[in-house]
Amino acid sequence: MIIDRIVHRFIHRARREDRGHEHGHADGHVHDGGHENGGGHAHDAHGGMYEEGRFAGEHAVRYERRARSRTRFYRGIARDTLALAPEGGHVLDVGTGPGQLVLELARARADARVTGVDLEPSMVELAQQAVHQAGHEPRVRVLVGDVAVLPLESASVDVAVASMTAHHWPDVPAAVRELVRVLRPGGSLLVVDFRSAVEEQLTAAVASTAPGARVTRKVRWAWGLPALSTWRVELPSIEP
Numbered sequence: 659m660i661i662d663r664i665v666h667r668f669i670h671r672a673r674r675e676d677r678g679h680e681h682g683h684a685d686g687h688v689h690d691g692g693h694e695n696g697g698g699h700a701h702d703a704h705g706g707m708y709e710e711g712r713f714a715g716e717h718a719v720r721y722e723r724r725a726r727s728r729t730r731f732y733r734g735i736a737r738d739t740l741a742l743a744p745e746g747g748h749v750l751d752v753g754t755g756p757g758q759l760v761l762e763l764a765r766a767r768a769d770a771r772v773t774g775v776d777l778e779p780s781m782v783e784l785a786q787q788a789v790h791q792a793g794h795e796p797r798v799r800v801l802v803g804d805v806a807v808l809p810l811e812s813a814s815v816d817v818a819v820a821s822m823t824a825h826h827w828p829d830v831p832a833a834v835r836e837l838v839r840v841l842r843p844g845g846s847l848l849v850v851d852f853r854s855a856v857e858e859q860l861t862a863a864v865a866s867t868a869p870g871a872r873v874t875r876k877v878r879w880a881w882g883l884p885a886l887s888t889w890r891v892e893l894p895s896i897e898p
């Protein structure tokens with residue numbers, strides 16, 4: 659998709675500048691072509707890239723700096739997420755990074771319980787600090803965990819959101835199975851990401867894991883472009 663290509667190129671350049679032209683790519687997001695496996699890189703299942711340590715240490719600090727300037731982006735996602743959350747509901751932000759979305763979710767709805775989960779301890783540490791400074795504990799917590807093995811009880815989440823993380827998941831079907839496990843019947847999942855990086859695997863995984871689920875997709879603007887998509891997955895309710 660042409661928009662995807664433009665956005666990847668744009669982010670790729672910003673990322674290179676950020677890292678002093680070190681070998682790398684935008685937000686760790688999508689492979690811009692040319693690099694082969696090696697040097698801690700591995701192609702992920704959907705043609706993107708997964709990098710060990712990509713979000714560790716100083717990278718996490720830099721990512722947080724950039725994320726802090728994207729308030730409007732996270733606020734919009736928080737609004738869409740919370741529209742699906744019942745009063746007093748439990749919201750999961752998976753692949754939460756330094757926690758900007760968790761903060762927006764917590765600010766927007768004082769009744770909601772919010773859990774952030776991220777694979778990278780450096781990111782979790784930054785998010786925990788931000789949550790602590792904002793005084794949101796214990797209603798809001800951030801845990802280290804893999805989307806494919808979430809540290810949460812089954813059917814304990816009302817709404818899960820995944821912002822700009824799904825294209826990093828090496829096994830999208832395993833992630834979707836796990837998200838469906840922790841969501842209650844009738845719960846919802848929102849995925850915000852590059853369309854071409856996620857669409858095929860996500861829709862196939864939902865169809866096989868939760869056959870009765872309703873999936874809708876809409877365009878989401880970012881960087882002044884219709885660069886991203888938001889998938890809304892509504893799980894079927896089980897009648898008592």
Ligand SMILES: C[S@@+](CC[C@H](N)C(=O)[O-])C[C@H]1O[C@@H](n2cnc3c(N)ncnc32)[C@H](O)[C@@H]1O
Pocket residue numbers: 685686713725752753754755756758759775776777778781803804805806820821822823826827828
């Ligand atoms: C580009 S950042 C997005 C962070 C945040 N959601 C946002 O929108 O700014 C991707 C995040 O996904 C996390 N991540 C990647 N693979 C993951 C997995 N398998 N389970 C949980 N988190 C993961 C990374 O550690 C990183 O913090």
